[in-house]
Amino acid sequence: MFVTALCVLCASPARGEPNGSCPRKEPPPGVVVVSQDSELVLTCSGGVILDGVKLVSSRFPNAVTASIVNSRSHNPVLPNQQVDTLEDEFDTEEKEKRPKVQWKWNNKDLYTEGSTLSLSNVRMSDSGSYSCLQGGTEKFSTKVIVAEAIETPQLSCYKKSPSSKIRCEWSPHSQLHKSTSCSLFTRKRPNGLFLRVPCSYSTRRSKCWCVLGHNEEDKRTLHQAFLCVSSLTSNGSSDLITFTPMHILKPDPPYNVSVQPEVGLNRTLVVTWRPPYTWKIQDRFYELIYELRYKPLLSAYYQTRAIDEQTSTHTITDAVAGETYEVEVRAKDEYEGQWSEWSVTQHGRSWTDISNEDLLGTSYPYWYGEGSGSGDYPENQLTSTQREKTLSHHFLWIAVSLGVCLTVLIVYIIWHKGQCVSRLYSSRRPGAAADKQTLSKSRPLREVEERRKQELRAEDKTEATIFNNTSYFLVQKEI
Incomplete structure (x- = not known):
C-alpha cells in the first residue's frame, strides 16, 4: 500500500491544487489596483x-x-x-x-x-x-x-516535538499589502480532497503561518500541502510538498547553555545545557542527541563534536590556555527529524594560573599556543579582556616602581640633610672637640692651681690683717 501511494505521488503534477482553489481577491467598489x-x-x-x-x-x-x-x-x-x-x-x-x-x-x-x-x-x-x-x-x-505582484510562496512545515502540532509558514522577501490573506490546503491521501485551513498573516513580522492539529495515529502518514496567498494585487500558491509528521520533527535549540573552566586544567572547558523546554514530558520516550561546536573568539572556523550519548554535558579538552571561546549546541531526535537551530552563543575561558597569567600578560602580550589555528585570526591583536589585564599589570608595575623610587629618594634626602647639618656645625666650632679633650686631660692641673691660688689668697689676707694691726699700733704711738 505504501509503495502504491509513492507511485501515485511520483506521477502527480508539481502543483496539485484544484482549479480555482486559490482565487484572487476582488477590490471594493471605487478602487483600482495596478502594478x-x-x-x-x-x-x-x-x-x-x-x-x-x-x-x-x-x-x-x-x-x-x-x-x-x-x-x-x-x-x-x-x-x-x-x-x-x-x-x-x-x-x-x-x-x-x-x-x-x-x-x-x-x-x-x-x-x-x-x-x-x-x-x-x-x-x-x-x-x-x-x-x-x-x-x-x-x-x-x-x-x-x-503594488507589486506576489512572489511565489515557499512553504515549510515542522514539529517541535513528537506530540506537538504541525506548524507551516512562509516569510516573503518583501512586505506584502495589508489586505493579504493566507490559506493552507492539505490532504492525507494522494487522491483525496484538499481541506482548507485558514492561516494568519502579520504585517509586522511579514510572515504567514498555519497550525495543524496533532493526531497520534497520523505521525507517520503521508501528508500533502500547499499555501495559497491572495491580495488585491494578485494571487499565488506554493509548490506542493509531501511529508510525514515525524520526518519534519525539528526541536527548539537547547537552553541554559553554560561554559565553565575546570580548576587546575588550563586546556579544559566544561559545557552544560538543558533539553528544549518544548520537548514535553510525554516526549521523553524519544531520546535527543546533540552536536556542539566551538572556536576561539577571533577565529572564523568552528570545531564540531557529535555527542551520541544521551547527556547534557560535554568536556572540551583541546582548548588553548587563556583563550576565550564561543560555544553553541543544537539538538535532534535520535532517529528521525532535523537538527534544531544553534543555541544562543555562550563564551568561556579556560582556567589559568594567576602567576602564569601575570607573567604572560606582561612579557608576552601577543602569545598564542601552537595548535590554536594561528591563521584563523589576525596577528598582534588582543581581546578586550587581555588588553585590560595587560594594562592593569603595566599600571601596577609602574605604581610599584614609582613607590620604590620615591622611598629611596626621601631616605637619601634625609640622610644628605643630616650630613650637611653636621658638617656645618663642625665648621662653626673648629676647636671644640680638641678643647674638650684638653680640658678633660688638664683638669687635675687646674685643680692644683686653684688650690695654690686659694692658699696664696689666704696668705695675702693674713698678711694684710697683720699689716693693719701693726699700722694701728704705730698710729697710737705717734698720738
Missing part, C-alpha cells in the same frame, strides 16, 4: 485607461467598477460594460463646454490642465485618492493602489 511601471490615465468623465486599454467608462461620478491588472501579463480583465474607443471619448469631451477642471490627489491640488490625468511609470508613492472637480463640484473620484 508598478504601468501607464495609467484617468478622465474626469470616469474613464480609466491602463497601458492603452480602457477599463472603465462611466458618465456617473463614483461609479468606477473595480479592476485588477497584473502588469506582467498585460492581459487585464475587462468589466461587462460598453467599451468605447479612446478617441471617441476625447472628441466628445472636447465638444462639450465645461467649466474649469481641477485634479486633486489626497486633497492636494495637482498642477495639470484638462480633463485628463496621465500617470507614467506609476510607483508605490502614486497610491492614493484621486478626484476631478469641475467648477468646484466633484465629478469623479477613485482610489488607486499601486
Whole structure:
C-alpha cells in the first residue's frame, strides 16, 4: 500500500491544487489596483485607461467598477460594460463646454490642465485618492493602489516535538499589502480532497503561518500541502510538498547553555545545557542527541563534536590556555527529524594560573599556543579582556616602581640633610672637640692651681690683717 501511494505521488503534477482553489481577491467598489511601471490615465468623465486599454467608462461620478491588472501579463480583465474607443471619448469631451477642471490627489491640488490625468511609470508613492472637480463640484473620484505582484510562496512545515502540532509558514522577501490573506490546503491521501485551513498573516513580522492539529495515529502518514496567498494585487500558491509528521520533527535549540573552566586544567572547558523546554514530558520516550561546536573568539572556523550519548554535558579538552571561546549546541531526535537551530552563543575561558597569567600578560602580550589555528585570526591583536589585564599589570608595575623610587629618594634626602647639618656645625666650632679633650686631660692641673691660688689668697689676707694691726699700733704711738 505504501509503495502504491509513492507511485501515485511520483506521477502527480508539481502543483496539485484544484482549479480555482486559490482565487484572487476582488477590490471594493471605487478602487483600482495596478502594478508598478504601468501607464495609467484617468478622465474626469470616469474613464480609466491602463497601458492603452480602457477599463472603465462611466458618465456617473463614483461609479468606477473595480479592476485588477497584473502588469506582467498585460492581459487585464475587462468589466461587462460598453467599451468605447479612446478617441471617441476625447472628441466628445472636447465638444462639450465645461467649466474649469481641477485634479486633486489626497486633497492636494495637482498642477495639470484638462480633463485628463496621465500617470507614467506609476510607483508605490502614486497610491492614493484621486478626484476631478469641475467648477468646484466633484465629478469623479477613485482610489488607486499601486503594488507589486506576489512572489511565489515557499512553504515549510515542522514539529517541535513528537506530540506537538504541525506548524507551516512562509516569510516573503518583501512586505506584502495589508489586505493579504493566507490559506493552507492539505490532504492525507494522494487522491483525496484538499481541506482548507485558514492561516494568519502579520504585517509586522511579514510572515504567514498555519497550525495543524496533532493526531497520534497520523505521525507517520503521508501528508500533502500547499499555501495559497491572495491580495488585491494578485494571487499565488506554493509548490506542493509531501511529508510525514515525524520526518519534519525539528526541536527548539537547547537552553541554559553554560561554559565553565575546570580548576587546575588550563586546556579544559566544561559545557552544560538543558533539553528544549518544548520537548514535553510525554516526549521523553524519544531520546535527543546533540552536536556542539566551538572556536576561539577571533577565529572564523568552528570545531564540531557529535555527542551520541544521551547527556547534557560535554568536556572540551583541546582548548588553548587563556583563550576565550564561543560555544553553541543544537539538538535532534535520535532517529528521525532535523537538527534544531544553534543555541544562543555562550563564551568561556579556560582556567589559568594567576602567576602564569601575570607573567604572560606582561612579557608576552601577543602569545598564542601552537595548535590554536594561528591563521584563523589576525596577528598582534588582543581581546578586550587581555588588553585590560595587560594594562592593569603595566599600571601596577609602574605604581610599584614609582613607590620604590620615591622611598629611596626621601631616605637619601634625609640622610644628605643630616650630613650637611653636621658638617656645618663642625665648621662653626673648629676647636671644640680638641678643647674638650684638653680640658678633660688638664683638669687635675687646674685643680692644683686653684688650690695654690686659694692658699696664696689666704696668705695675702693674713698678711694684710697683720699689716693693719701693726699700722694701728704705730698710729697710737705717734698720738
